[in-house]
Amino acid sequence: MKSYHKHLESTMAAGETVSLTRRPVFRSSAIFPVLHSAHYSSRVLFMGYWLLKRRIPEVQMLVTLRGEEGPVLLRKSLLITEPKAFALRVGDLLAETALGSTGANFTGSLELEIFATRDLVYPYPAFVLNYYGDEFMASVHTTGRVYNDIEDLQENEDKIVPECGFDILSAEEYAPFFAFVNGVYTYDNPLIKWTIVDEHDWAHHGEFVLPPVPAYATRFVKLRDYIDLGAVLRGGKGTIKLHHQFRGFFPRFVAGNFEQHRHALSITHTYYDSSAVTDAGAYWGNADERFHDSAVFAPLFMGEGEYTQLVFYPIYSPSAFGISLEFYDEGGRRVGTVRDWRHLDLHATPDQFFTLSFNEVIAQHFTPEQAKQLRGVNIVKHWPNREQIPTRLKFGLNIGRTGRAMNLPTNVCFNSQIANAKVLTKPGTFKWSPILDGDHSVVVILNGSPLKEYATPANLQLSFYREADNQTLERAALLPPFGQLRIEVNQDVELKEFLGGHPGWVTIQADNPFVTSWYFDFNESGAVGGDHAF
Template sequence: KENEEGFVEYVVTNSKSEKLTGKFSLGKINPFQTKLIHFRDFIHDLAGFLGEEHGAISLKHNFEGFYPRFLVGNIQSSFPSVSFTHSYYDCSNCIEDTDFWNRINKKHYDSSVYVPIFNKEKQFTDLMIYPNFSPSDFSLKINIHEKNGNVVFTKENFLGINQSNKKLIKINLNKILDENKLSDNFYAAHIITEFKENKIPSRIKFGLNVGVKGLESKLPCNICFNTKMGNPLLENKSGSFHWAPIFPHRNAIITLGNFSTIKDYKKDANIELNFYRMNDETSITKKLFLGANSEERIFINEHEDLKEFLSNEGWVTIKADNPYIEGYYFNMNKSGSVSGDHFF
């Protein structure tokens, strides 16, 4: 649909949670037209406001006939590289009953999510919490696990978040490891929410930034995801199925986590991974066992059969006899650029 005058209002939040507001016009937008918006061209002194630190932006627009997602990201000019993800809904004004989760079950956490931590030299892993969820107060609990499921760090009330103080929050997961003398290359974090007054938003958006310091590309990946609701009906599912793309010449890594909203979680998983390639219809199958609260990582370049088989782009399917399997895929490029996303 044609838009005679594309109009945008914005709120930029910097790392200090200061706000910068304004508006701009994009002019006429034709049907099927693509508009590339460089915010620095529309927002005065954006770089100065951000101060070479992270930030976030919320947009309100008048577009019609428009799918409500943007392709968003960062472009580095000093070294040719890009980092793209998709936008997410701003639910900060969503206050209807349907905007909140009404399943309260003492067996389950309100919501939780698994994230991998990369802790090799120069690697960093940050968890981002954006001020875009429905008005509510909650606290975060963080458990950090070794590969085999052992808990090496736990903090009940790691962080309190108040609806009246909308902050952009970055949790440096590597700093937690350093402070607790945890020096392995890889850990898994289980992020758990506890909401006040049983008021649980149905959408709780976090972000995962994984990157490498000190190399030519300065761009980490930014993965958007929702925490998993504590839904007791999920226990009735017999299993789960996911898939992810693989780009073998970019140091591809797959991470799988067996974590649940169930408080006393003990369910193991048998997982079948089927790898496919663009060249033909052949495949490679691998099977693994994943204990409760544990993680497995597959480095494609360390498997000679996969490295030879995936000479071009391919993909993997993940079939499990457990409904709680989650995962991510990453590409750790030599330049320092990192791309990734959650399983689909």
Template sequence: MQQTVGSYDQTMQALVFAERGAYGDLSYMPVFRASALFYAFADKDATTRIAFLNYWREKNHNHDVGVLVTVRDHKGIKCARTFSQLSEMTYDFDLRLLLGNDQAFQGSIEIEAFSSQDLKFQFPGLSVFYETSRGVSYVHASQRIYNDAEDRARGVALNPWQTGFRLDAAEHDPFIFIVNGPVPFPGGEVDFVAVREDGLELARKLTLQPLPAYATLDIRTAGIEGVHQFLGDKLGMCKIDLPLDNVHLRLVAGNALKDKSWLSVTHSYFDATEHSDYFDTSGLDPSVYPAFVPFVLPEELDVDLVLYPIYARSTIELRLQGYGTEGNLRFEINLGEWRTPEGGMRHLKIRKLVRDQGIDDSPGLYVLQLRAKNHQLPARITYGLDFHAGDSLGTNISSSAYLAKTWGSGRRTWKWGPVVAQTGGRNLIMVTAFSKIREEFLERKATLTFYAQHGPVAQKTLDLRGNAALTLVAEDLMAAGGYAPSDGDILWYVLRSDHATLDVNQVCISADGLVGGDHSF
């Protein structure tokens, strides 16, 4: 069962604001190996790819990074391995090319980045892409093998009760991808809880067969007794407590089409309901927003925002804001109080919420404001951000609300994310600019640059006035710069600004209207 731990927020903030290469600081743990471990599959119609921007060089000025890529089958047996000393701008490892065939395969891909210089973060800024003939879905680094005992001690308390992703059992086929670590699992019962949108729960014991080191498991909730009948046509989520050793358990999970032609992926998060991890907002000036989620409502997509009942216990007041093209507040809707975890999931269908109030649902910046009733705001408020086209399966981007104490505290914005070239498809880059100070009006300039393997291929200067948003079509910007990517290419954008109050989400929309995407790094 889950144990109460110290402040995850304090640990993460200490890491984020620590100086890279602070070898003289004995409380700091330098990192010379960063890694990620992904479930992988391939056949003649699908493949798994690992891709990344060489941000170590471009952002951190580290020219000494090499990556080791290892492929293992579902039993954990090594099938292929390659090493690259990084010198290019972008990299892309395709499972079918690594295996040298397009036969049916299930297993894992591990990527390890090594350097003689401090990497600072154990989890690298790279993504896994699940590609089928109908489109691409992707998510950033999830599981990883711990570097050493100190690394394990810091992360192991965050492993129990992985959760924080939506289940849509009525329309789709929910799944959880699991890769075991280097320690064999002897098999046995594990705890699983299905949670309905209204907060009702159904507990089950899952009997897992023994898992060799690095073996994989694909759990489909349809195979768990009573779960789909319990969820019915309601939105749901689940929690699973896996006693796997020496592996960080941020799992890849999501919903697949029932005909298996495409899947939407996200990652799990740990259940923090029994953690005492709070941000005390009582000392904030009344003009400062305590916590917020800025996002874009694009013209061609619908947006759902799902709050999960997995935070430190609190009663949170919710308000939805919309901003106009001039950067000023256009409306504010009081969404009432939400008590977590007792209140269950909170599913906000943004376009419907706005229309039901008789307000124009025009594209632009929208912000969900969160305020704790007793000033004790959970220090980590994880949510799902779902971009979708009509009733088609879309994203379930896992992210966390920004807190006033850290938003805008950096020296600059340096955000990056992937652009997936698909015939008949398009990529939207959604930039938001938001000030945590009520009625503050900032003018910001930013530069958006697109990178292919050998370097930059297109660039655009952006102006954002006030609380504002821009939705940019990557294909149009690259075409304006005279660049046409080949079908299947994975490029990367970088957003740079001297202002630290910008954020980005990106999505790729396939020719079939299926939407994959993630937040930026």
């Protein structure tokens, strides 16, 4: 794990001093575990954002499709000279290989490498892994990658910590899993030590051994094959810490739950377990009274049969903090506040795993008429010891539907913004989000901030891109503070016609550094997919 302070420095974040020894990034890569079957398939979605964000006129992409045990099946090169939408579909790539139609039940990997003659800054590109079928559409951003060089490896393996931070659904219809693509090293019988924390904050421990993992092999590890989840979780929800031995690749696993009865799945990614990390790099101080110690503004979906949850995982460096909730309508008007909703003391009880149900909190504190207005929540954290704010604050955003054929929510891994006055030096921000082509695709653009007295609107210039050509659709919007804009494809005739039934992208140029974005797809089956945007 690289420290958060080092991450800010290496990615040249606002106000950071660039080290004289910083190595420019000329190769940016990702490697994804992919599936293709009669029931579902995989694709990677991206746009030529390098041309817009970095002003790089062209980049070269090397595409490598590998089989489950690591053999190369296909290599091809793409020159990207347009900021349009792209999709690499595993079914199409398989058709180009010797497997052809015999690859109907395929497990393997897709590695995408971006090369440029100018600094790409980030060694991992903004790609979206999308598993999709008739009844679901699940997405997550770039996860694993093979390191560029020894310096890249050493920085990211500065601390070896477990991976955690996703929900295990233990009811019999679900099969929780994690998946990864190995790097250059071979492992004969890798040992995985695990800790499962349940909803009662009880920790259960064990270990299992995986079969051999050759170089570049893909592994989908179903936890039920190694752990009696029924005995451990008794039908409830939990999370797992994975103590692994893998080196040489960035071990950010794809993780989630298969819905076994209806051939669907939900995905997210794992995250660092920092619960044992207590050095100076694990914390951030806040002496600036203009800022909350940490806050994040998130969308709420509270329509009929919808629910929104926030999940806290046992992965934070030890500290004690309180949580308050500020609720807003779509126009940014604060409807109400729930102060000191909960206090956590991670010194006394480190293994805390719990789910905040916004439906329950809203029902307790708001009238039905008020509840109908709520579209966003500012989740504010405050520390009595303001020198002990953990730098790694990741949560899960679960948005789902009840009363449908299945209940398969999102489990979006996202971070909370810590107080950082250097962000105020930025004149604006550039964001970009995929627009999915499922049953009901929604992009949510938010204007929220960790500033206590936040009153800055955001002027937005929106550009929509499609696969078919390099034509764009242009729009402008104004977001009030704590306001939001929801782009719903099915209700937007112009946009729906422009995209032509295929995925697309929207770029968001804002004159305000606090604008963020999310995207979702609501399937009529009850499956909900989505992630935060870039």
